[in-house]
Amino acid sequence: MVDVPTYLASLAPLPEADFSEFGEVEIQPISRIQQLTGAFLGRNWVTIPHVTHHDEVDVTDAEARRTAWNKDHPEAKLTPVVLQVKALAAVLPAFPHFNASLSGDGKSLILKKYVNIGVAVDTPRGLVVPVIRNVGQNTVAELAAQLAQMAEKARTKGLSMAEMAGSSMAISSLGHIGGTAFTPIINAPDVAILGVTAVQLRPAPAPDGGIVWRKMLPLSLSYDHRVINGADAARFVRAIGQKLSDPALLA
Ligand code: CAO
Numbered sequence: 432m433v434d435v436p437t438y439l440a441s442l443a444p445l446p447e448a449d450f451s452e453f454g455e456v457e458i459q460p461i462s463r464i465q466q467l468t469g470a471f472l473g474r475n476w477v478t479i480p481h482v483t484h485h486d487e488v489d490v491t492d493a494e495a496r497r498t499a500w501n502k503d504h505p506e507a508k509l510t511p512v513v514l515q516v517k518a519l520a521a522v523l524p525a526f527p528h529f530n531a532s533l534s535g536d537g538k539s540l541i542l543k544k545y546v547n548i549g550v551a552v553d554t555p556r557g558l559v560v561p562v563i564r565n566v567g568q569n570t571v572a573e574l575a576a577q578l579a580q581m582a583e584k585a586r587t588k589g590l591s592m593a594e595m596a597g598s599s600m601a602i603s604s605l606g607h608i609g610g611t612a613f614t615p616i617i618n619a620p621d622v623a624i625l626g627v628t629a630v631q632l633r634p635a636p637a638p639d640g641g642i643v644w645r646k647m648l649p650l651s652l653s654y655d656h657r658v659i660n661g662a663d664a665a666r667f668v669r670a671i672g673q674k675l676s677d678p679a680l681l682a
Contacts, residue, residue: 439449463556475617479617479657480656483654484651484665485612486650486669488648489646490648491676492676498682502509505621509572509575511606511630512550514675514681515625516578516672516681517574519600519602519625520548523546523599523673525670526666537560541670543579546565546567547562547564548563548598548599549598549601549602550562550578551601553601556589559595560601560648562597564597585586598618600623606627611628612630612649613628622658623652623654627648630648632647640662648672650671651682654670
């Protein structure tokens with residue numbers, strides 16, 4: 432049997448290419464945030480056995496309630512991500528292995544009794560993940576204000592390391608751009624991350640035998656397979672779908 436360090440040392444090095452041999456090129460510096468993020472993402476990708484579970488959940492009722500809420504509260508704006516943060520936080524207590532981290536020696540699991548949700552924010556300098564703390568204690572209006580303020584700070588002034596630490600899980604939403612699925616990389620030391628892409632209209636059978644159009648939200652849950660099994664991942668995503676449909680979510 433070949434041991435792993437020996438195998439890794441035997442891999443062919445990446446070729447050093449002089450691309451100007453093939454045509455005109457331009458050298459662009461990579462921002463400090465992108466360099467740091469790249470190092471963390473590379474580490475997480477190679478050290479965590481990722482599996483991504485894809486599903487679609489029906490958000491027709493949730494979207495109708497969100498639209499009505501926005502009409503009644505012109506001073507605030509609920510985006511879909513706010514409801515997803517709230518739903519994720521609400522299901523985590525019933526799935527303690529998702530709100531956990533592996534100890535450094537891999538021999539124990541640290542179960543977190545707090546629920547803090549990271550939200551991936553795309554900034555001109557790169558991707559950052561500010562953390563919203565104690566999500567369950569906040570109303571949706573408070574969450575919307577916090578998310579807007581954190582995204583604005585991330586894009587303008589930048590965030591401190593403390594503002595990006597201490598998450599239970601993170602959400603990475605590409606829903607405002609598009610997509611039907613992707614494989615987000617876990618934001619270690621978290622053990623799972625929820626990827627969101629754009630709502631799709633799908634035909635479904637109506638009770639009268641006809642067809643109704645439903646709004647389906649694609650969810651892509653990447654999880655650390657050392658900690659979470661596939662059946663729990665499938666149940667977890669279904670539970671998020673049920674929570675999104677719960678009228679109490681808008682409290
Ligand atoms: N399906 C369809 N539309 C969606 C949607 C979805 N799943 N999610 C959001 N939208 C819509 C919103 O309803 C809003 O529409 P209106 O302006 O018409 O009301 C619009 O998209 C823009 O939303 P937003 O981006 O202003 O706000 P948000 O709360 O949806 O997202 C934030 C906030 C910070 C998550 C987002 O701006 C962002 O930066 N996302 C990028 C994250 C990222 O890059 N992840 C990839 C990481 S891996 O490289």
